[in-house]
Each structure stands twice: as structure tokens, then as C-alpha cells.
Amino acid sequence: MIGGGWAGLAAAVAAHDQGWSVHLFEAAPQLGGRARTLQGPAALSGLDNGQHILIGAYARSLRLMRQVGVDPEQALLRLPLTLRFPDGGGLQLPRWPAPFDAAAGILGARGWSWRDRISLLTATLRWQIAGFRCAPDASVLALCRGIRPRVMAELIEPLCVSALNTPVDRSSGEVFLRVLRDSLAGGPGASHLLLPRTDLGALWPEPAARWLREHGHQVQTGQRVQKLQRDAEGRWQLQMASGQASPAFERVILACPPGEAARLLSQTSGLKPDEQARLNTWATEAQALRFEAITTVYAQAQTQEAKPLRLPQPMLALRGGPMAPAQFVFDRGQLGGPAGQL
Structure with missing residues (x-):
């Protein structure tokens, strides 16, 4: 397993469940990836590299937490979906079953006119009738045509940025609808906000690593993989940045950022020409991805x-x-x- 973020650790636990012996390598000195606790001066103790939250629809994430010994009811504060502003305006859903919670929240939104409420209810009904599907190239902005400006500013735009980390004019309407389907139209509690009551390291990466080690697997930090090599028998060997070589492995999972995965694939040897061509195509596409920065201020x-x-x-x-x-x-x-x- 190359990568010790949340995805890599989750994949390692899943591999254990399937009977594999796992060896995880993380290049950074700590686990967690983009959702980790900062390490360093005392002034930064207990702070995270960013503010992350979960929602009730993340059923598999919650199940994984329980598997490694984390109690979500203690580690997370569960609240109905709330987008209240300091002046008291905005949306807050009651603790009702879906879809009645969303309907009640929209009808009771503070500061919204009836035209505001009706525009959102109309759009929501339209999305439900369409099965929460839209054209693959539709943006969130195009998807929300007809929703009034106040609703866009106070609900759609912050919801889109928090879920997709991209402005509405450049966000995928298809992905946004999937989020709405799984949360607002999901089962009981699917739309609830789950706010961490502990630092992100204690929420998942550290318990997951401890659980993996207790079950006989290896988890190593500060180990950067430089290249991959496949031998004639189809087994994989990892060349480390330190110059050392790993034992041979049956399978390799890349659970690292796309750019790093592309770098590793471009330096892989022992592949057949058609395999190398497919990986090169994927690497080119991965390197073309662009990311939006998030700034967290404490x-x-x-x-x-x-x-x-x-x-x-x-x-x-x-x-x-x-x-x-x-x-x-x-x-x-x-x-x-x-x-x-x-």
C-alpha cells in the first residue's frame, strides 16, 4: 500500500478483511494525508491541517471507524444539517425523517421570501423526478438555473464549496446531485453533520494504524517510494528513495495523490508494451488535474x-x-x- 492517508488506511483495512498481509508505506513523517493533525511547536499542538467534517451518509466511513475501535458517537458531534449565519438567518433542518426534514427546513428558512423557498422546492422536485441525474458536462450553476440569488448565496454556493471545493460555475452538477441524493434524500440521519470532537489524527489515522499493527501488518512512515519494478513472475518490488529495495509483493495499491501516482507509473519497469501504454495514458490524464487550495485560519x-x-x-x-x-x-x-x- 503506497500512501497512508485516509484512503490508503481504509484500503489496508479492506485488504486485511480479504485475507491479505499488508505493508503500508507513507512518505510523510505522519499518517493522515490531507486530513491530519499538525506536528511541531507547542503552539500548534492539537491543530489540524484543515477543518474537515463528515455527514451521516458516510456509512462506510463510520463502519470503518468502529472496526478499528473508534466510537463515532463519542468522537463526532451529530447535528441536523445547519447553515445558519451569525445574524440567525439561513437554513436549519429539524430532526425529522427524510424528505420531511428538508421540506420543513426550506419552508422555515429564516430571512428567505416565499419566492426564495418555492424556487428551491421546485428545483429539488425537478432533481428528484430526474433521479438526481443530469448531463455529464452540466455545471452546478447550470443545474440551479431558476433558483433565486439569495438561496444560491446562502445555501447552494456554500454547500457546493464545502462538498466539492470548487465554485458553482466550475463544479460538476453530476457529482453535486450525487451528494444531495446520498444526504438529503438518503436514509435517517444521512444529512446530519458530523463534527469531529477530537483532532483528526485520533479520529481515524492513528487508531487505524494501531489496529493494523495489532493484526500483524506493517505501517511505515517517512518511507518514500521512488519507483516500481515487476519481475518475470509478476511480483512487485519497491525501490525506496533511501536506496533500499522492498521485499517482493503480489499486489500494489497506489493510494497517493494523482500527481504522485503518475510519477510512480512513469518510473515503472517490467511491464508489457500495451500495459505501459495504458498506464502512460492514465498518468497523462492524472497530471492534467488541477486542484483548488483551501486556507484554514485559527x-x-x-x-x-x-x-x-x-x-x-x-x-x-x-x-x-x-x-x-x-x-x-x-x-x-x-x-x-x-x-x-x-
Whole structure:
């Protein structure tokens, strides 16, 4: 297993379930990938490299957590889908079964006119009739034609950015509808927000690695794989950046970012010409992918009375604009962190 992020660790647990003996290599000094706890100065202790949340529809993620000894009910704060703003406006779903929770939330949204509500209900009904499907090349913006500007600004745009990390005019409508289908139209609790009450390392990577080691598998950090080589018997050997070579493996799974996977495939030897051609084509496509950066700002806030600031809710949406790029603020004091830390 090359890559010790959430995907690599999940694949390692799945491989164990299928009877494989697993050896996981992670290039970084710690596990977790894009959802990890920072290591370094005391000032950064307990902080994550970004704010991540889950939703109730992530049934397999929750099942994996339980398998490695994490209790989601303790590690995650479960809330109905809420996109409230500091002034109290916005959407908040009740704890009702779907689809009644979504309908009630839309009808009761604070600050929305009836035309706003009807535009969203009409679009939602249209998506349901279409089976939450659309043209493969449709953007979220095109998908939401007819939804009024306030609903776009206060619901669709922040929801799209949080789920797809891409603005509505460049996000895939097909993927966005899949998220809505699995959450808003899913089973009981599928649309609930699951906010971590612990740092991201303790939420999954560290327990998963500990569980793998306890079951006889090897997990190594700080081990960068330089190239792959397949022998005449079809077994794989990994050449490490340190100059060492690994034992031979029956299978290799690449659970690393696309660019790193493309680099490894371009330096793979022992393949047949047609196999190499297919991998080269995939590597070219992977290297063409572009990513959107996410910036996380931590602040220690206090009131005018010099007391730690406490938000009305653990998570609030923020109204964005050219000079206000933030979408959400989290009160870590309500999520197991220091009081006043946002």
C-alpha cells in the first residue's frame, strides 16, 4: 500500500478483511494525508491541517471507524444539517425523517421570501423526478438555473464549496446531485453533520494504524517510494528513495495523490508494451488535474469582557464576497478544544 492517508488506511483495512498481509508505506513523517493533525511547536499542538467534517451518509466511513475501535458517537458531534449565519438567518433542518426534514427546513428558512423557498422546492422536485441525474458536462450553476440569488448565496454556493471545493460555475452538477441524493434524500440521519470532537489524527489515522499493527501488518512512515519494478513472475518490488529495495509483493495499491501516482507509473519497469501504454495514458490524464487550495485560519478570540468567545452554535456559515472569502467558522471550544479557539 503506497500512501497512508485516509484512503490508503481504509484500503489496508479492506485488504486485511480479504485475507491479505499488508505493508503500508507513507512518505510523510505522519499518517493522515490531507486530513491530519499538525506536528511541531507547542503552539500548534492539537491543530489540524484543515477543518474537515463528515455527514451521516458516510456509512462506510463510520463502519470503518468502529472496526478499528473508534466510537463515532463519542468522537463526532451529530447535528441536523445547519447553515445558519451569525445574524440567525439561513437554513436549519429539524430532526425529522427524510424528505420531511428538508421540506420543513426550506419552508422555515429564516430571512428567505416565499419566492426564495418555492424556487428551491421546485428545483429539488425537478432533481428528484430526474433521479438526481443530469448531463455529464452540466455545471452546478447550470443545474440551479431558476433558483433565486439569495438561496444560491446562502445555501447552494456554500454547500457546493464545502462538498466539492470548487465554485458553482466550475463544479460538476453530476457529482453535486450525487451528494444531495446520498444526504438529503438518503436514509435517517444521512444529512446530519458530523463534527469531529477530537483532532483528526485520533479520529481515524492513528487508531487505524494501531489496529493494523495489532493484526500483524506493517505501517511505515517517512518511507518514500521512488519507483516500481515487476519481475518475470509478476511480483512487485519497491525501490525506496533511501536506496533500499522492498521485499517482493503480489499486489500494489497506489493510494497517493494523482500527481504522485503518475510519477510512480512513469518510473515503472517490467511491464508489457500495451500495459505501459495504458498506464502512460492514465498518468497523462492524472497530471492534467488541477486542484483548488483551501486556507484554514485559527484564531483565539475573546469578548469585550476578556472572556473566551463562544459562538451561538459549534458551526456557523459566513456570507462571502470579494473581501470575505471564508465560508464557515467553527467553535473548537464546543468541539473538545480550548475555549475561544475558532
